[in-house]
Amino acid sequence: QAVSRRTERVASAVPIQMMMAFRMRSGYATRRLEPGVVDLTFGDPHELAPDAYVEALADALRPRDELWFAYMQSDEAAQAAAAASLERVVPLGWGPDDLRMTTGGFGAITVAFKVLADPGEEVVYNLPPWFLYEPLALEAGLVPVKVRARLPSFDLDLDAIAAALTERTRIVVVNTPNNPTGRIYPPETLEALAAILERASDRWGRRIWIVSDEPYNRIVFSGSTFHSPAQFYRHTLVCYSYGKTLLAPGQRLGYLAVPPTLPERAELLAAVDLMQIAAGWLFPNAVMQHAVPALERLAFDVPALEAKRDHVVSTLRAMGYELDVPQGTFYLWVRSPVADDEAFVGDLSGRGVLVMPGALFETPGWFRICLTATADSLEAAMPHLDAAIRAARV
Ligand code: PLP
Numbered sequence: 001q002a003v004s005r006r007t008e009r010v011a012s013a014v015p016i017q018m019m020m021a022f023r024m025r026s027g028y029a030t031r032r033l034e035p036g037v038v039d040l041t042f043g044d045p046h047e048l049a050p051d052a053y054v055e056a057l058a059d060a061l062r063p064r065d066e067l068w069f070a071y072m073q074s075d076e077a078a079q080a081a082a083a084a085s086l087e088r089v090v091p092l093g094w095g096p097d098d099l100r101m102t103t104g105g106f107g108a109i110t111v112a113f114k115v116l117a118d119p120g121e122e123v124v125y126n127l128p129p130w131f132l133y134e135p136l137a138l139e140a141g142l143v144p145v146k147v148r149a150r151l152p153s154f155d156l157d158l159d160a161i162a163a164a165l166t167e168r169t170r171i172v173v174v175n176t177p178n179n180p181t182g183r184i185y186p187p188e189t190l191e192a193l194a195a196i197l198e199r200a201s202d203r204w205g206r207r208i209w210i211v212s213d214e215p216y217n218r219i220v221f222s223g224s225t226f227h228s229p230a231q232f233y234r235h236t237l238v239c240y241s242y243g244k245t246l247l248a249p250g251q252r253l254g255y256l257a258v259p260p261t262l263p264e265r266a267e268l269l270a271a272v273d274l275m276q277i278a279a280g281w282l283f284p285n286a287v288m289q290h291a292v293p294a295l296e297r298l299a300f301d302v303p304a305l306e307a308k309r310d311h312v313v314s315t316l317r318a319m320g321y322e323l324d325v326p327q328g329t330f331y332l333w334v335r336s337p338v339a340d341d342e343a344f345v346g347d348l349s350g351r352g353v354l355v356m357p358g359a360l361f362e363t364p365g366w367f368r369i370c371l372t373a374t375a376d377s378l379e380a381a382m383p384h385l386d387a388a389i390r391a392a393r394v
Contacts, residue, residue, distance in 0.1 A: 010138045015131035018360045028354065037352045038381040040369045043330060045247045047374060052298055053246060060291035069286050073273070074100040074255075078292035082240075082255050085296045089217050090228040090238065092259055099257035100272050101289055104249070105215045105241030106132070107282035108256035109173075112211045112237045113140040114279055115271040117170035123211075124164050125173040126156060128180055128333075128361035130213065133173055145169070146362065154181040154324075154333070156189050162196045167204040172197065174229045177216040180361055180368040181333045182326020184220065187227045194233035207235055215241035215254070216329040221306045224327035234261045237268075244330070245300040247372060253288045253295075305330060308371050312378055319386045320393075332369040337392040341367050344392060351384040 010016065022028065032039040039046075063069065080096035087094045102108040117123065119141025125133050127148045137144045147164050150157040161172065174193070176185040193210075201208045212229040217240070220226045230236040238257040243249030258268045276282045283289070312332065313325050322335040336344045336357075341364050345357040358366030371378070 006139065006141075010135045013134040013138055014362060015134050015360060018357075019131065022357065022360060031349070032354060034352075037354065038373060038377045038384075039354045040371075040373055040378075040381060041354050041356050043244060043247070043249065043370055043372050046372060046377060049248060050298075053248065053295070056291045056294035056298070057251075057287060059294065060287045068290070072286045072289060073276070073283055074102075075286075075289040075292075078289040079255075081293040081296045083257075086238070086240070086257060089226065090230055092230060092261060094257065094260060097269070098260050098265075099238075099255045100269070100276060101284050101292070102254045102256050102276065103252040103282045103284055104243050104254040105213060105239050106136070106254075107252070107276070107284075108237075108239035108241070108254050109133075109136055109211065109213060110140070110279055111256055111272055111275045111282060112239060113137060113142060113171065114275050115268065116209050116211070116237070117142050120168070121170040122166060122168045123171040123173060124161060124169055126161075126175070128154075128358065128363035128366070129173075130175060130179050131360050131362075142171070143168070149181070149183075152324075154178070154183045156185055156193060158189065158192050158196060161193065162200070165196075165200045165208065167206065169200070169208050170206070171209050171211050173211045173213055175213040176229070177214075177220060177226065177326075177328025179216065179329055180331050180356075182324070182329045182331055184224050184226055184327040187232070190227055190229050190232045193229070197233060197235075201235075210236040211239060212236050213239045215239070215244045218245045218300055219302060219305065219330060220328040221302065221309065221326070226328065230257075230259050234259050234263075242295060246295060246298065247300075251288055253284045253292070305371060308375060308378065311375075312369070312371065315382055316385065319382075319389050321385070321389060330371045332371065334367055334369060336365050336367050337389045339365055341365055344388065347391065348384065348388050351388060353381045353384045353388075 078101050079099055083094040083096050122145045123137045123142045124145045127146050134144050145164050147160045197208045210229045210233050217226050230238050241254035258265055323332055338344050341358040345367055356368040358364050
């Protein structure tokens with residue numbers, strides 16, 4: 001056999017299997033570009049990037065010194081701009097040396113898994129999840145332990161999480177605002193989770209960490225407030241990606257932040273520095289890092305997204321779809337009108353509207369719509385969504 005057992009283990013991950021099937025069945029790569037097809041699957045841009053974004057990159061491309069494009073680990077100026085920005089969202093007294101720039105959220109989560117846990121240890125996360133936790137965990141040799149969110153709110157099910165903890169649990173991943181449900185976990189939930197993890201860590205004499213995956217922590221709608229688990233549990237590593245707020249996920253940029261209040265801070269940061277190299281130089285390109293101070297000045301237009309959210313939610317509800325109003329992110333999590341979400345998504349695809357089946361999130365009976373499409377494309381998708389639910393009800 002040509003490939004390692006590790007590769008085979010990663011390939012066996014449920015979401016990887018589903019993703020392959022999804023891409024093959026719908027011929028996604030070519031289908032998304034066909035005229036008349038509306039792509040509401042991934043959080044990709046659907047319009048040319050704004051001038052301010054392009055100018056920030058163009059400016060960062062112009063070398064100021066001979067080391068401008070030299071091998072660059074995490075850059076201090078980038079860290080300083082990112083820390084100041086994080087402080088506005090999660091006020092914990094972050095300084096430049098509390099975080100390390102990474103190749104997006106992927107890089108941050110990869111490094112967090114590798115520095116915190118040993119092969120064979122367990123990582124707990126909630127269903128429906130961002131579908132790539134499983135392959136990242138398997139690649140790190142970890143055992144995924146999945147806990148279903150509490151229905152109908154899709155909040156964390158604290159009893160189920162407590163019951164899932166064992167002496168092998170090393171990490172609990174918390175993703176708020178949540179992809180795909182759009183749920184923001186309330187402070188009481190995070191506080192109670194922290195108490196559960198303190199008790200469990202004491203019981204087994206082994207620290208259980210939170211990996212707080214929060215790439216949507218700036219995409220929070222009016223009436224909701226975001227709290228990071230790091231504000232309640234200091235043994236938390238914060239993972240962030242610029243791919244969402246800048247809507248340019250192909251330009252890899254993010255960070256991993258180690259709370260300034262953490263007693264093991266110095267040890268952790270040294271481990272992160274080492275692992276970013278050893279795991280394959282998981283630092284963003286020099287140009288992206290030079291651009292961070294300018295990129296941090298760009299604002300995501302939350303009110304515009306919120307208006308889009310409100311319009312699409314009310315239109316879908318009027319058609320008879322069941323869905324909650326998301327508190328954050330750019331996704332809608334919609335109940336499939338038929339139990340077989342894959343069949344429904346297939347039907348929608350036949351009508352020229354591409355969405356993601358709940359099965360991909362290990363939560364059959366639902367599907368996800370991404371709102372990063374233009375208002376015109378979303379409008380064009382509406383008659384098809386209407387026809388599909390009517391057809392499903394016959
Ligand atoms: N975490 C969550 C919850 C996500 O939704 C995503 C991307 O969709 C990521 C992490 C990875 O982000 P990036 O591709 O910007 O690294």
